[in-house]
Amino acid sequence: MTAIAAAAPPLSVIFDLDGTLVESAAAIQLALNQALAAQHLPELPVATVRGFIGHGVPHLMNCVADHLEIPRSSSKLSQLFHAFSAQYEVQREGNTLFEGARSALQALRLQGVALGLCTNKPMQPAKTVLQHLNIEEFFDYIIAGDSLSVRKPDPQMLLVARAALSAEHCLYVGDSEVDAETAHAAGVPFLLFTRGYRKSTIDSLAPWASFDDFAQFPDYVAKFLREIPEA
Ligand SMILES: O=C(O)COP(=O)(O)O
Numbered sequence: 661m662t663a664i665a666a667a668a669p670p671l672s673v674i675f676d677l678d679g680t681l682v683e684s685a686a687a688i689q690l691a692l693n694q695a696l697a698a699q700h701l702p703e704l705p706v707a708t709v710r711g712f713i714g715h716g717v718p719h720l721m722n723c724v725a726d727h728l729e730i731p732r733s734s735s736k737l738s739q740l741f742h743a744f745s746a747q748y749e750v751q752r753e754g755n756t757l758f759e760g761a762r763s764a765l766q767a768l769r770l771q772g773v774a775l776g777l778c779t780n781k782p783m784q785p786a787k788t789v790l791q792h793l794n795i796e797e798f799f800d801y802i803i804a805g806d807s808l809s810v811r812k813p814d815p816q817m818l819l820v821a822r823a824a825l826s827a828e829h830c831l832y833v834g835d836s837e838v839d840a841e842t843a844h845a846a847g848v849p850f851l852l853f854t855r856g857y858r859k860s861t862i863d864s865l866a867p868w869a870s871f872d873d874f875a876q877f878p879d880y881v882a883k884f885l886r887e888i889p890e891a
């Protein structure tokens with residue numbers, strides 16, 4: 661009897677986390693301000709912190725150092741990093757799902773789409789958020805900011821996630837310049853969520869398409885499967 665190989669899923673959709681599925685700026689601000697207060701440093705407003713999100717924790721710390729004029733190599737900054745990291749791992753408050761994100765994930769699962777997460781947030785804080793918002797179960801594969809020796813916009817994280825999901829076609833969904841650069845470098849079509857933490861215009865990020873409401877998500881998936889664009 662010949663074994664029948666399981667067919668590869670036709671599509672994988674890989675999501676960024678912060679600013680794409682989750683509005684997390686308030687949570688990151690809370691964790692950061694707790695660490696800043698413990699170091700007798702001034703707290704930062706959420707709008708400032710939002711501008712530091714997207715490149716992972718080392719970049720966030722460097723932004724804080726530059727903003728507060730603390731030398732990047734100082735012991736003060738390394739103490740701040742440790743205090744922040746400890747709180748970040750357990751930070752639940754301040755994280756909210758963008759409206760419609762859960763239904764979109766649920767609908768994709770029902771369609772048999774393989775789902776991945778590719779975030780520059782370290783794994784433990786990412787898992788805390790996914791569990792808190794009760795969406796961890798939707799993902800077949802998760803790669804985080806401390807999974808490899810490189811982070812986005814290096815394409816490696818996205819390439820590893822795409823390979824792990826082994827679907828015929830792959831779509832990457834993200835909110836920022838980092839995500840656009842990652843997708844383009846990996847040769848994966850990029851769908852931009854426009855309500856996250858990007859600083860540039862939509863056109864300058866050259867997405868395959870963009871959306872601002874997860875209610876539109878199924879339409880974009882259907883369009884993607886009709887067109888299968890090049891990255
Ligand atoms: O940790 C960050 O800076 C941002 O993470 P993201 O890749 O999920 O947007």
Ligand SMILES: [Mg+2]
Nearest residue numbers: 676678679835
């Ligand atoms: Mg993001």
